[in-house]
Structure formats: structure tokens, C-alpha cells
Amino acid sequence: MTNTVGHLINGELINDNHRSQAVFNPATGGSDTQVALASKQTVEQAISAAQAAFPEWRNTPPMKRARVMFRFKELLEKNADTICQLIGKEHGKISHDAAGELQRGIENVEFACSAPELLKGEHSRNVGPGIDSWSEFQALGVVAGITPFNFPAMVPMWMFPLAIVCGNTFVLKPSERDPSSTLYIAQLLKEAGLPDGVMNIVNGDKEAVDVLLTDERVKAVSFVGSTPIAEHIYATASANGKRCQALGGAKNHAIVMPDADIDNAVNQLLGAAFGSSGERCMALSVAVAVGDEAADKLITTMKNAMAGLSVGVYSDATNDFGPVITKAHQEKVVGFIDSAERQGASIVVDGRAPKVAGYENGFFVGATLIDDVTKEMDSYKAEIFGPVLQVIRVKSMQEAMQLINDHEYGNGTCIFTRDGEAARYFSDHIEVGMVGINVPLPVPVAYHSFGGWKRSLFGDLHAYGPDGVRFYTKRKTITQRWPSSGVREGASFSFPS
16 A cells, blocks of 8 residues: 655645655665655645744744744654654665764754743843843744755754744745655644644645745745755745755865874764765765875775675664665766776775665665775766765875865865864864864754855855854844933934934
């Protein structure tokens, strides 16, 4: 029997019977689920529900909004196993990795629980004779989120918990590749006591996205995905008068210095390069080794460590990572490995044909290590988004940093070193938004903000944390004076000072 994943609009699950497509289990290559693809009318219905719910929700005290989030956090933790199973079945992520994703999402819910503090504003008394001035942060209205397949639980929770506690209402368009966990989480939010219409889910494709980008009732759009689409989202939303933050692609480099603890660096690189099958915008996909001695030691140690890695199905927690999301993406990743080999790179560990017993039709790519990569190669220029680590050899730290600074993406980077001076120089001068010192995945915690530089981010404000509060609110400054009774004042034509 085929299950159909529909939409959540005004608190009700609906299926508009417009169009649908299969949702695959990437471990088996099969499908027993269809996802409804929303029509223009269905998306407009969701926007109307959000717009109708906004006035009452906007006027709900921040403390009451936060209490909904406290209950939501409890429900997420109580139902964590179900959520992780849904992620595993449709994304392929191993159970321990899915649990980590969910926990990072919950941390953003915890930050949203501090809404009364975040929304306090500022106050100054007697800025002039008997004049007080203050600022406050008011909700925008209906806001939208468009999220990717690789984190169906976490990335939506970068957006809607904070947007909602700031007094907005929300329309979320998750990835149509793995929609079930996102819809289930939204139902938990309703169970936590969120009024109908405040949070709405529309599953769909470009038809749904275009409505969210052009409907004048949507005041802001958050997006996470590839750079070409991020640029289109930003340009279209901005042209339609919307506030927009669009997070794009990445090519994250790790510099391995001659003084680095190679064993520690390799252990860190294993998880950062191959965890979640490399389908992370913060995955470390390039190791830049300074000097041939460091490069040779890195390659030898990495090759030996990779012999123990296991790719397989999500339900077996002994596996290190699972399949990639689709057959087409599997072919794309393998194609980049092929192109690197054709263009002169050395395939040290070849993951193009892994054997996973009982899952021969799954979309698996094994951990792959490539040496002697150059910046001219297609595999270096592109975001592979698979379990592939490429090694580039350079002669100096300056050459390594120039390589990173010259790349069009500037999402995340790190350096492995024992030299504090080198680390400080690196963090000061590297042109990347998120930097790690002996930390391969420098993903900021929920009370900081996430975002890259250059073509990894379109917009001025990063995701979640303090920047998220600013993105989902607009500042209003009020200046107030109550003249003394009985005092008649003359007109003044000079600019007030």
C-alpha cells in the first residue's frame, strides 16, 4: 500500500490531488510513499491561513509563545526515535547521525524559548527635556522557509521556531525528497498548543516556490540549498519586495600544517568528510596539505583509517554513513570521481562500487580519497556533495590560504596546527564565514549565527541566533513627550537637537 504525504494547512492535513511524485528509500532504491506537490491555489490557501492567524498571534505575549516552544521541545525529545526513523528511511542517514541532526535542531528550539529576553528592545529616558525614546522589535507578518533534503529536521528548525516566537506566522516548503519527518515535526508543534494557521506546511516543487516568492502577503523568505538556486531565490524575492536570506553551496577546505597532529587530524577528517555521506554544506571536501611530507603522512594515515569505514543502511548503527539521496546524485558523484581520474588525479581509495549485502539497488557511494588534485580540475571547482575527500599539495600556508580565498564559495574552513600564531593569522585573514581551529565542522551553536561569505550566502543576515532575531523582526523607534499642562509653547522651525 502506498502512503501519501500531503500538506498541513490551518491545522488540518490535506491532499489537493494536484500532482505527486515518488519518495524513495535510498538504501533500497524502492518507493512505498508518494508526496503531494502543491498547486498554486494550495500554496495561496496556506498563505491565507497564515495571514488570518497573524493578528492574534502577533498580540500573544512573548512568554506565552515561548511556552509553546517549551512543550514542543519536550515532544521532540519524547518522539525522537520516530523522527530519526523517518529521516533514515527517506534520507538514508544512519540512526546516530539522524539523532545528532535532531539534537542540533532542538538546540534552536531552546534558543527560541528565550523570546521574552530576545525581544525586550531598548529604552532611553530624557533624550531631551521630558522626552523618552525607545525601540522595539515587531513581527513582519507571514514569512516563508524553503529547506533542503540533507537536513529535513534541523534546517527547518533553524527557521520556524525563532520566526514564530518573534510573532510571525510561517509557511514552510520542505524538500519533496524526504518530507515525512518535517511534516511529523509540524504536527508535534500543533500538539504543543500552537494555534492553527501559525505554522503551515506545503510540499511541492518549483510551482510552490514561485508562489512564495511572488505573493505580496509573504514578507520574508529563508532558503538553504545550492548556490544557483539560492541566487535565483534571493533575486526573485528581493525583486518582489521581500526580505531574503539565501544560503548557498560550499567547498570547504582544511589546511593541514606540517606541525599538525596527523592522527588527530585524520580522525577529525573522517567524520567531517564522510559523515552523512558528505551531503552537508559544512562537509570538509578538500584537505590542503602544506609540504609533501605532511601530504604523504596524511594520505598514508587516511588510507589506513578508511579501511575500517562502513557504508550501509540507516537502521544499523554500526555503519558510519548511508547512501546518497537519489540514483541521479549517485551517478553525479561517481562522475566527479571519474573526471578527477581522467584529469590526472590519483584515486587512493575508490568508493565507486561499494558492495552492501542485501541492498544491491541502493544509492551507495563508498568513502573515496583522491590525491594530486589541482584547482583546475572539475572535481575541485564543483560542490560534489558526496563522500569524497580530495587532497591538494601546496608548498606554504600562504599558498593554501590563497587557494581558499580565491574560491567562489566561503562557507566553512579549518586549520590543523599546534602553532597559535599560525592559527591566529589564519582566522584573521581567511575570507570564509565560519572558521575552525582544529575543529573540522565549525557549525555555530544555536545562540550564535550560521552563514558563509561570498557565493555561499545571499543577504546581509545569517541564519538563526542573534541574526535570526533581526531577520524575523523589524525595528520600530518611538520618541515620546508629554508637555506640562498649562505651558504654551511657540513654534520652532529649526531641526530638533
